[in-house]
Amino acid sequence: xxxSVSLKDIAQKAGVSTALVSYVLxxxxxxxxxxxxxxxxxxxxxxxxxxxxxxxxxxxxxxTYTIGLIVSNISNPFSASLARIxxxxxxxxxxxxxxxxxxxxxxxxxxxxxxxxxxxxxGLILSPPSQSENIILKLQQQGIPFVLLDRYYPDIKTxxxxxxxxxxxxxxxxxxxxxxxxxxxxxxxxxxLFHLQERKRGYVAALKKNSISFSKNWLKLVDIINKKSTIxxxxxxxxxxxxxxxxxxxxxNQIAVNSLKYIxxxxxxxxxxxxVISFDQxxxxxxxxxxxxxxxxxxxxxxxLAIKSLIDCIHDPSSLTALNLKAELIIQQSTGALTTxxxxxxxx
Amino acid sequence: xxxSVSLKDIAQKAGVSTALVSYVLxxxxxxxxxxxxxxxxxxxxxxxxxxxxxxxxxxxxxxTYTIGLIVSNISNPFSASLARIxxxxxxxxxxxxxxxxxxxxxxxxxxxxxxxxxxxxxGLILSPPSQSENIILKLQQQGIPFVLLDRYYPDIKTxxxxxxxxxxxxxxxxxxxxxxxxxxxxxxxxxxLFHLQERKRGYVAALKKNSISFSKNWLKLVDIINKKSTIxxxxxxxxxxxxxxxxxxxxxNQIAVNSLKYIxxxxxxxxxxxxVISFDQxxxxxxxxxxxxxxxxxxxxxxxLAIKSLIDCIHDPSSLTALNLKAELIIQQSTGALTTxxxxxxxx
DNA sequence: CTGAAAGCGCTTACAG
DNA sequence: CTGAAAGCGCTTACAG
Numbered sequence: 001x002x003x004s005v006s007l008k009d010i011a012q013k014a015g016v017s018t019a020l021v022s023y024v025l026x027x028x029x030x031x032x033x034x035x036x037x038x039x040x041x042x043x044x045x046x047x048x049x050x051x052x053x054x055x056x057x058x059x060x061x062x063x064t065y066t067i068g069l070i071v072s073n074i075s076n077p078f079s080a081s082l083a084r085i086x087x088x089x090x091x092x093x094x095x096x097x098x099x100x101x102x103x104x105x106x107x108x109x110x111x112x113x114x115x116x117x118x119x120x121x122x123g124l125i126l127s128p129p130s131q132s133e134n135i136i137l138k139l140q141q142q143g144i145p146f147v148l149l150d151r152y153y154p155d156i157k158t159x160x161x162x163x164x165x166x167x168x169x170x171x172x173x174x175x176x177x178x179x180x181x182x183x184x185x186x187x188x189x190x191x192x193l194f195h196l197q198e199r200k201r202g203y204v205a206a207l208k209k210n211s212i213s214f215s216k217n218w219l220k221l222v223d224i225i226n227k228k229s230t231i232x233x234x235x236x237x238x239x240x241x242x243x244x245x246x247x248x249x250x251x252x253n254q255i256a257v258n259s260l261k262y263i264x265x266x267x268x269x270x271x272x273x274x275x276v277i278s279f280d281q282x283x284x285x286x287x288x289x290x291x292x293x294x295x296x297x298x299x300x301x302x303x304x305l306a307i308k309s310l311i312d313c314i315h316d317p318s319s320l321t322a323l324n325l326k327a328e329l330i331i332q333q334s335t336g337a338l339t340t341x342x343x344x345x346x347x348x
Numbered sequence: 349x350x351x352s353v354s355l356k357d358i359a360q361k362a363g364v365s366t367a368l369v370s371y372v373l374x375x376x377x378x379x380x381x382x383x384x385x386x387x388x389x390x391x392x393x394x395x396x397x398x399x400x401x402x403x404x405x406x407x408x409x410x411x412t413y414t415i416g417l418i419v420s421n422i423s424n425p426f427s428a429s430l431a432r433i434x435x436x437x438x439x440x441x442x443x444x445x446x447x448x449x450x451x452x453x454x455x456x457x458x459x460x461x462x463x464x465x466x467x468x469x470x471g472l473i474l475s476p477p478s479q480s481e482n483i484i485l486k487l488q489q490q491g492i493p494f495v496l497l498d499r500y501y502p503d504i505k506t507x508x509x510x511x512x513x514x515x516x517x518x519x520x521x522x523x524x525x526x527x528x529x530x531x532x533x534x535x536x537x538x539x540x541l542f543h544l545q546e547r548k549r550g551y552v553a554a555l556k557k558n559s560i561s562f563s564k565n566w567l568k569l570v571d572i573i574n575k576k577s578t579i580x581x582x583x584x585x586x587x588x589x590x591x592x593x594x595x596x597x598x599x600x601n602q603i604a605v606n607s608l609k610y611i612x613x614x615x616x617x618x619x620x621x622x623x624v625i626s627f628d629q630x631x632x633x634x635x636x637x638x639x640x641x642x643x644x645x646x647x648x649x650x651x652x653l654a655i656k657s658l659i660d661c662i663h664d665p666s667s668l669t670a671l672n673l674k675a676e677l678i679i680q681q682s683t684g685a686l687t688t689x690x691x692x693x694x695x696x
Numbered sequence: 697c698t699g700a701a702a703g704c705g706c707t708t709a710c711a712g
Numbered sequence: 713c714t715g716a717a718a719g720c721g722c723t724t725a726c727a728g
Binding site: 364365366367368371377380381382385404406407408409410 | 697699701703705706
Binding site for chain 2: 073083100291
């Protein structure tokens with residue numbers, strides 16, 4: 001059975017008040033306590049194997065040192081990496097993290113938010129699914145500190161740490177054009193999430209800037225869940241257009257996994273027949289036979305800034321951090337340049 | 349500011365005691381409360397947007413409905429998948445999960461355990477790193493419910509849910525032999541963790557059973573952290589033995605990532621020159637040009653049983669669950685069979 | 697059907 | 713340098 005030694009037990013054994021024990025163990029009154037008494041208290045605490053009851057402390061101090069993190073799905077490598085960084089970072093500030101997965105479901109999301117709020121988290125880091133505006137607004141009105149991660153609503157004034165998706169997409173597309181690609185497709189999600197809109201917008205803008213007239217059937221949208229077969233269909237369609245696309249921008253790592261697996265089964269070669277760029281980092285991108293060029297999000301920075309801005313906000317509710325970070329294009333084999341005659345460029 | 353509406357606020361507004369409010373909102377005394385009073389209390393609670401303070405409830409009930417999960421690294425796909433399943437499963441029982449990563453570091457592990465214990469988790473699910481016996485024993489002696497996950501100490505009687513690693517490894521090796529492979533290497537971790545010993549033992553036993561004399565330089569051990577270069581060296585060595593190995597068993601998904609990336613740069617073909625099997629499921633195994641045969645752990649079952657046995661143990665400390673689950677070998681292209689003349693077998 | 701009261705294990709302003 | 717005491721927001725045995 002869990003006996004749970006309390007301050008009272010120590011106080012009794014030491015013949016002092018619980019207040020004094022509390023002061024000593026928390027080092028709250030550094031030099032204003034008799035050294036010997038303090039020493040004695042510490043020894044007894046050690047002997048009894050005392051561990052503070054954080055629940056009791058939290059109730060009294062109204063501070064749990066807990067942060068709630070809600071991602072789309074913790075088993076997605078993107079979320080998992082971010083979660084890991086946030087875990088490390090929050091630990092530096094003595095915070096513990098509770099993690100939940102919303103599965104892009106607004107009901108689940110709301111339920112998770114409520115669970116975490118009931119548990120008196122000091123703040124939240126949220127990747128909201130589509131249609132969560134009201135939940136975000138309610139949170140704001142309740143005065144609960146939070147920061148949006150990866151996604152945000154441009155019309156709601158909140159803390160957020162996100163990617164500059166427009167430019168990330170623009171530069172990736174530009175890289176394909178610079179490599180001699182003329183017909184560039186994109187597979188992305190059918191969603192009203194702002195960051196996904198931005199990815200499409202950057203892609204289309206880059207085409208326009210280079211006087212490539214965007215063809216509607218170059219842009220394939222798939223559902224954000226249940227992706228495999230629709231992605232294969234999308235890829236089939238992109239490759240059966242006359243003339244077929246010679247490059248494709250993949251809007252997420254999940255789209256990339258399914259696309260790359262499928263490409264392996266097709267009689268086409270990357271990068272000769274098709275150049276490929278993916279959003280997000282993932283180990284599978286390097287395991288593909290032609291290591292895939294990708295848009296690298298600065299995850300470390302995102303995680304660190306998310307924690308920092310959240311803690312700023314906990315300390316000063318009027319603080320506001322709204323950042324669109326720059327992505328880095330990691331160029332690998334999958335976007336090998338073509339010569340003017342359409343052959344793969346080979347410097348040797 | 350967070351005003352936090354309390355039971356007292358509702359009680360005052362309704363002109364009743366906090367006890368009654370508590371009974372109503374918790375449905376503790378179903379039919380023994382005046383319907384109208386109950387209704388009134390519910391309405392007022394709604395109007396005031398009351399949310400229970402779980403911290404206060406936990407202090408009183410000595411139950412937090414929180415489970416602590418410690419894995420090696422949450423950003424590893426294996427841990428992330430398991431974490432996701434555990435999250436889902438614990439939610440069914442109204443539990444919330446706190447996750448921590450030990451990085452195979454026993455100090456970090458102990459610190460995480462203590463943090464979680466101080467937070468009064470109702471139980472723990474642990475993948476302990478090497479040398480954690482004392483921490484496990486201490487936990488046991490404190491009477492804190494826990495279940496070991498993926499790993500366990502055969503000499504300590506605890507709840508655990510693990511894989512039958514010996515047979516998993518044995519069967520994988522047998523499959524390679526059945527496919528005509530004669531010289532089978534293995535890359536695994538240098539570690540005293542029991543489950544890793546079992547993987548080696550199964551591999552060696554399968555060779556023996558088939559009268560293949562095990563050559564010491566077929567087994568390469570790499571450090572459990574800082575793996576990339578040592579794995580490449582190990583692979584180089586396996587391939588430069590005279591005669592080189594014609595198959596390799598990769599002891600974890602991290603070993604597989606690095607091995608497969610490296611194989612892509614070498615002038616050898618899978619499965620013709622080298623058959624490959626990996627432990628654990630991971631999307632990158634399917635993205636490799638020759639989809640990799642792997643030892644699939646029943647993650648869903650592992651996660652479900654972990655939660656179930658933990659909850660059993662919370663309710664009845666004398667309950668004990670010790671399971672070594674059966675793995676499933678998912679056979680893909682990377683272990684294509686050889687004919688008796690050593691060519692790749694092709695049914696067409 | 698309802699309420700007064702104790703108490704979970706802490707912290708901390710206050711008094712001495 | 714130390715302690716008595718209030719109180720955080722709940723639950724629940726008990727009494728009526």
